[in-house]
Amino acid sequence: MSYTFDPTVLREYDIRGIIGETLSIDDAHAIGRGFGTLLAREGGKKVAIGYDGRVSSPMLEKGLIDGLTACGLDVVSVGMGPTPMLYYAEASMEDVQGGIQITGSHNPANYNGFKMVFMGRPFFGADIQKIGTMAAEGDWDEAAAPGTSSQVDILNEYVTRMLKGLDGLPADKLDGLRIGWDAGNGAAGPALELLTSRMPGEHHLLFTEVDGNFPNHHPDPTEEKNLADLKALVAEKNLDFGIAFDGDADRIGAIDGEGRVIWGDQLLSIYAEDLLKVVPGATIIADVKASRALFDSVKQHGGEPLMWKTGHSLIKSKMKETGSPLAGEMSGHVFFKHEYYGFDDALYAAIRLIAASIRLGKSVTQLRGEMPQMLNTPEMRFQVDESRKFAAIEEVKERLAKTDADVIGIDGVRVNTPDGWWLLRASNTQDVLVARAESETQDGLNRLMAQIDEQLKLSGLERGPQAGH
Structure with a gap:
């Protein structure tokens, strides 16, 4: 049949x-x-x-x-x-x-x-x-x-395994932690309750009741508006930092004690600095949407940065191929092969953030505050007909190949310029193009955006209204 x-x-x-x-x-x-x-x-x-x-x-x-x-x-x-x-x-x-x-x-x-x-x-x-x-x-x-x-x-066994990530850390440092958590009514709730009940320190939990209608906010921590409740909690209780999860807890979101978002590439930068002390020279993988500051930081701490295609399955496959102990994406997928299994686990990533902060001897707020002040656009997503999205990217590639532009073409086009970099890629999962740019100055960012718009115009497209996920 x-x-x-x-x-x-x-x-x-x-x-x-x-x-x-x-x-x-x-x-x-x-x-x-x-x-x-x-x-x-x-x-x-x-x-x-x-x-x-x-x-x-x-x-x-x-x-x-x-x-x-x-x-x-x-x-x-x-x-x-x-x-x-x-x-x-x-x-x-x-x-x-x-x-x-x-x-x-x-x-x-x-x-x-x-x-x-x-x-x-x-x-x-x-x-x-x-x-x-x-x-x-x-x-x-x-x-x-x-x-x-x-x-x-297996919930108890799973939580016990994750808690190994805190082994060997000084008890007084762990006892002093004050953390906010937002499960967003997603599947993380029961595991988060058990995990925090077995951890030292003070833990304040939001929305751990599993509710598939998501009555409080949408469970996507990469959109800043969904972190409003967590920001309010951290501010009200004067907590050290806050952690949020997406609906199935394979993606992490975080804010520091001042309510600043710690984006996926910034989290990866913290994890990498910690890990490279133990595994010097390791290859650290990040997707093409990640900040140049991350790749620079990995190099500076003695690691080998590797830029790769966006997509959790593609990153996992690349980790297997290269033997990389750590990888991450802007979207909050973080993969620890070092002392773990190599899959994306936001609850375990939260444990590793605590451990990194303690081992590096700096609060999460200090770690976030010391990061370079880059100006980046959010991930801009706009609707493009399915039949045009990959073709348009190929047209951009062909035009740039005739110039002296510094192009990385592993997943769409990422173009390095003296102002910073810009990215155009086709989503593998939706009929959208994704654009992003990063510079150290607003003028630089404006020039990068003008280059994106020029390339789109040459392919008969424009940055239309933002498309959702």
Whole structure:
């Protein structure tokens, strides 16, 4: 029998759609059949699955389990929790060969989707398209006897593992910590409550009750407006700093004691400075949207900075290839292979921020205050027709190739100039172009933006209204 997915749901890094419109329990079943067939053909026997706090997640879990067990695979469900808890299950359970988290991440409440790990590597791009092809062709294996389904509670074990990140730090420094936390009603809530209850110091928690309708604010800490509650808490209680999470807790947001946002590349700069004391000369990976200040800082502290394509699956693959112990993205995905598993885990990243601050002997506010004062635009995203977005970037590349411009072309175009740099790239997940620029002066930033606008104009485009995520 053949099955057809809505063409919009099989995406570059995950599978994602709108419940009742483009994503249903039948889709979950078909995903289970495709993934299960591929895993069984590779000799896999068991899959760990988990889900976030969305209203539709339990329904999708049922469809997914039915699909996986039909292929003869055994399924172990770790229940509701953050995406990194599922990654932890997949990485730490000896007899598990694959993992699937049902999650809509930071998207609106009516969205849901799937993030997958296959034989210890990210499952994305061509892998996801293969699920669609197999469904259309009815290329699914049918087991003589269906697999089993069981449940296991690993929350306590997961939290214990994360707390190892504080081992060996002076007790008096840990006891003196005063931190604000915002779970945003996302899947981080229960893990955060358990984690902070077992940590020294004073902890003030917001919105840990899991609610897939996100009644307080949208769970995307990369948008500053979503940090308003955390800023108010840190100011009111005079806390050292604050940490926020996205809907499935694989992305971190942070503010210092003065309420200044610590952006993804600035967090990575702190982590890198700490790590390079222990692993001198290490390769540290960041995406093309990161500040030049980060790459300079990694060099200055004796590391090898490596700029790479945006996308959590692409970064994870590059880490495996280079043996890098640490990587990060502007979007708040941080990957610690050093003393951890290499997946993006915002709760663990919070632990490592505490540890870095203590080991470096500086408060988070001081670390943030010492960073170079660069002027950068936010990430500007504007709608471009799907059929034009990659073509337009190629046109820009071709035009710049005829000039003496200093271009980095690994993911769109990043152009270095005496004023700083500017970036234009096509989103892999939406019909948008992304632009960003950074300079040390406002005049420099204006000149960089003029270059972006000129290139867009030459391709018959303009920076239109901002598109959402």
